[in-house]
Amino acid sequence: MEIVLINRLREIQKKEGYLSEEALKKLSLELKIPLSRLYGVATFYSMFNTKKQGKYIIELCASPSCFLNGSWNLETFLKKELKIDIGETTKNGKFSLKKTSCIGCCDSPPAMLLNGKVYTKLNEKKLKIILRKCK
Amino acid sequence: MQIIKKTQLKALKVARTLGPLGVIETLNKKRVVGRGGASFPVSDKWKYAIETKSDKKYVICNADEGEPGTFKDKLILIKNPETLIEGIIIAAETIGASEAFIYLRGEYEGLLKNLRTEISSIIKKSKTNVSIKIVMGAGAYICGEETAIIKSIQGFRGQPYFKPPFPPVEGLFGKPTVINNVETLVNIAQALGFSDYDPDLRLFSVSGSVKKPGVYEFKVGTKLTEVVKKAEPAGKPKAVYFGCFGGCMEYKDMELTPENICKEECIHGAGTIIVVGEKTSIIDMAYIISKFYTFESCGKCTPCREGTIQILLLLKKLRAGKGEKKDLELLKELAMHIKETSLCGLGQSSTNHIISAMHNFPDEFEELIKR
Numbered sequence: 001m002e003i004v005l006i007n008r009l010r011e012i013q014k015k016e017g018y019l020s021e022e023a024l025k026k027l028s029l030e031l032k033i034p035l036s037r038l039y040g041v042a043t044f045y046s047m048f049n050t051k052k053q054g055k056y057i058i059e060l061c062a063s064p065s066c067f068l069n070g071s072w073n074l075e076t077f078l079k080k081e082l083k084i085d086i087g088e089t090t091k092n093g094k095f096s097l098k099k100t101s102c103i104g105c106c107d108s109p110p111a112m113l114l115n116g117k118v119y120t121k122l123n124e125k126k127l128k129i130i131l132r133k134c135k
Numbered sequence: 136m137q138i139i140k141k142t143q144l145k146a147l148k149v150a151r152t153l154g155p156l157g158v159i160e161t162l163n164k165k166r167v168v169g170r171g172g173a174s175f176p177v178s179d180k181w182k183y184a185i186e187t188k189s190d191k192k193y194v195i196c197n198a199d200e201g202e203p204g205t206f207k208d209k210l211i212l213i214k215n216p217e218t219l220i221e222g223i224i225i226a227a228e229t230i231g232a233s234e235a236f237i238y239l240r241g242e243y244e245g246l247l248k249n250l251r252t253e254i255s256s257i258i259k260k261s262k263t264n265v266s267i268k269i270v271m272g273a274g275a276y277i278c279g280e281e282t283a284i285i286k287s288i289q290g291f292r293g294q295p296y297f298k299p300p301f302p303p304v305e306g307l308f309g310k311p312t313v314i315n316n317v318e319t320l321v322n323i324a325q326a327l328g329f330s331d332y333d334p335d336l337r338l339f340s341v342s343g344s345v346k347k348p349g350v351y352e353f354k355v356g357t358k359l360t361e362v363v364k365k366a367e368p369a370g371k372p373k374a375v376y377f378g379c380f381g382g383c384m385e386y387k388d389m390e391l392t393p394e395n396i397c398k399e400e401c402i403h404g405a406g407t408i409i410v411v412g413e414k415t416s417i418i419d420m421a422y423i424i425s426k427f428y429t430f431e432s433c434g435k436c437t438p439c440r441e442g443t444i445q446i447l448l449l450l451k452k453l454r455a456g457k458g459e460k461k462d463l464e465l466l467k468e469l470a471m472h473i474k475e476t477s478l479c480g481l482g483q484s485s486t487n488h489i490i491s492a493m494h495n496f497p498d499e500f501e502e503l504i505k506r
Binding site for chain 1: 200201202203204205206209240241242243244245268270271272273274275276287288290291292293294340342343344348349350376379409410411412415419420423424426427430431433
């Protein structure tokens with residue numbers, strides 16, 4: 001059975017935090033796939049990062065169902081609390097803030113992912129507690 | 136709920152007794168159609184794959200449920216993975232495939248462990264030669280499109296390509312491939328396993344401005360108001376969106392049939408219903424849905440790649456109160472143009488929400504240019 005490239009990229013990212021140029025170069029030699037193609041794949045999928053990310057990656061759901069349940073307020077809150085904009089990482093390298101398309105949690109909105117783990121029915125109070133727990 | 140009833144390998148036994156042609160005949164008789172949005176008869180899709188001669192064939196289970204507001208496949212993956220896996224084995228044995236893939240969206244990583252356990256258990260119990268491998272998506276909405284899934288599994292950017300050839304004739308690695316959605320595969324097993332199987336039951340993911348969002352099962356033709364009432368609207372509903380791609384219509388007493396929904400300039404799709412209350416602006420909805428499409432466009436064809444950006448810019452201008460009448464005309468024209476000229480289903484449906492909103496809520500757009 002063939003190696004599924006995106007499964008492989010996921011494994012690397014899980015271990016190293018992001019897909020660095022070095023990691024992609026190494027994989028390119030191993031699989032005999034041109035680096036340009038690997039880079040193309042790595043930048044196509046929104047869950048792959050080719051730049052170093054914060055220790056905690058927050059991905060706030062931007063879908064209509066979460067919007068209808070107050071996700072815009074949460075976005076404002078997180079930006080203020082972390083003092084960064086969407087797509088940025090805090091100076092101390094602790095948090096990265098992103099928005100994601102629907103994560104299928106419309107039955108318990110608003111929702112977000114924190115390092116891939118789902119958090120639902122969010123409000124400012126809950127977010128404060130979650131942020132405080134991120135050491 | 137019919138969808139969570141487990142077939143417990145009875146369906147596979149029936150399928151093995153009937154043989155490929157018998158299975159096709161039964162699925163045809165029981166009117167099993169695809170639940171991913173297109174309602175294509177399963178028996179036709181499978182027949183092409185059976186008839187195409189090849190040393191290797193594949194089955195792909197599309198578990199890349201990404202349509203905003205849709206979470207029915209998640210429910211199935213949690214509550215009835217056994218029947219899903221049985222459905223995959225039936226598909227593979229029927230068309231003569233020895234390998235199957237489940238393309239699971241990256242955001243559902245939490246379901247991975249349990250799914251793996253169920254796969255090895257069912258494979259062992261069923262004594263099948265079919266192997267099932269899970270491929271994890273990595274956050275690309277477009278990978279729910281069948282040719283994009285193929286590209287993604289093959290290790291490329293998940294960009295769709297022109298059909299024909301259709302996957303049942305030439306699909307994954309150039310071999311005949313059957314691609315079915317999670318809900319479809321469960322229905323296939325249930326149609327074979329249960330004598331009282333009801334093909335008219337559909338799953339509805341109801342969310343938005345409601346107190347009890349969730350997955351509900353109703354018959355085709357159930358009244359919209361009945362479906363929404365079950366989820367207990369918070370405040371007075373104004374509109375419903377059939378996901379992002381299906382467009383929006385006024386909330387009213389209407390039977391939910393594909394024909395009726397089509398009359399409202401909408402598409403029924405995968406049973407997604409996002410309820411919008413009277414306090415929410417349709418323009419805000421248009422804005423966030425347009426943002427979604429600019430983000431998720433795969434970038435391959437120009438109308439979708441560039442057009443979705445221009446739609447968003449126009450909406451920004453209109454929301455800022457700087458729009459004129461000609462901007463509304465341009466918005467409509469551009470939306471139609473993208474619908475007619477994009478390569479794949481994503482691009483073609485990316486402006487349904489604009490077209491239907493302008494058709495069903497013209498006042499809210501007119502209001503923008505009066506300011």
